[in-house]
Amino acid sequence: MRHPVARYTLPAIALHWLIALLIIATFLLGLTMVSIPGLTPTKLKYFSWHKWMGVTVFGFACLRVLWRLTHKAPPYPDSMPRWQKNSAHAVHGLLYLLIFAIPLSGYFFSLAAGVPVVYLGIVPLPVWIAPDPELKAALRQLHYVLNMTLLFLFCLHVLAALKHQFIDRDRTLQRMLP
Structure with a gap:
């Protein structure tokens, strides 16, 4: 009979998956x-939605960090080698x-472009820098490079989770499943 798996708390799990889907x-x-050529009404609408989603990710990330600071993560399985535990900590960090x-670089990119961010079309965020083409x-x-880095780490994270689930069968993935 298998031992029960130590799991993340329900709010941590919900924030993990919500932030992942939003990202x-x-x-x-x-x-x-x-990829939309020119400056069309659709493209402008998508830019607004993209910014709003980025602000939302940032807000949920703040909640997630606050939750994480007050709730310890469950331990990795004892069978997991130390180098994998260290790698997992590094990738998570x-x-x-x-x-x-990424949201901060996008926010400042928008400000440098001279386009203020108005969250949900209602709440204007502070304008901390003047337009600056350079x-x-x-x-x-920077926003592009950070996103490509996130894509790489996201893929690495998913592949590691799948490896632990289907090859190692150490039930690591169960810690974060709803």
Whole structure:
């Protein structure tokens, strides 16, 4: 008989999957909107939605970090080698960093482009920098590189979870499943 798996709390699980789905949707919308030629009403609408989703991801990420600071993660299985535990910690740390850095880089990219962010078309976010074409170009590139890094780490994270589920069969994935 197997021992029960130590699991994340229900709020941690909900925030994990909600943020993951929002990030996937925001990423796909970003790819869609930049592929639309010219400046059309649809493209502008998608840009607004993309920004709103990014702000939402940032807000949920703040909640997730607050929850995580007050609720310890369940331990990895004893059978998991130390290098895998260390790698998992490193990837999780980078994922958290990117979950904050990407919305911030997009926010400042928008400001540098001279386009303020108005969350849901209602709440204007502070304008902390003036329009700056050089900074805009640098922030656009940064936003892209951060997103591609997130995509790589996301794939690595998913592949590791699947490896643990189907090859190692150590029930690591059960810790985060609803």
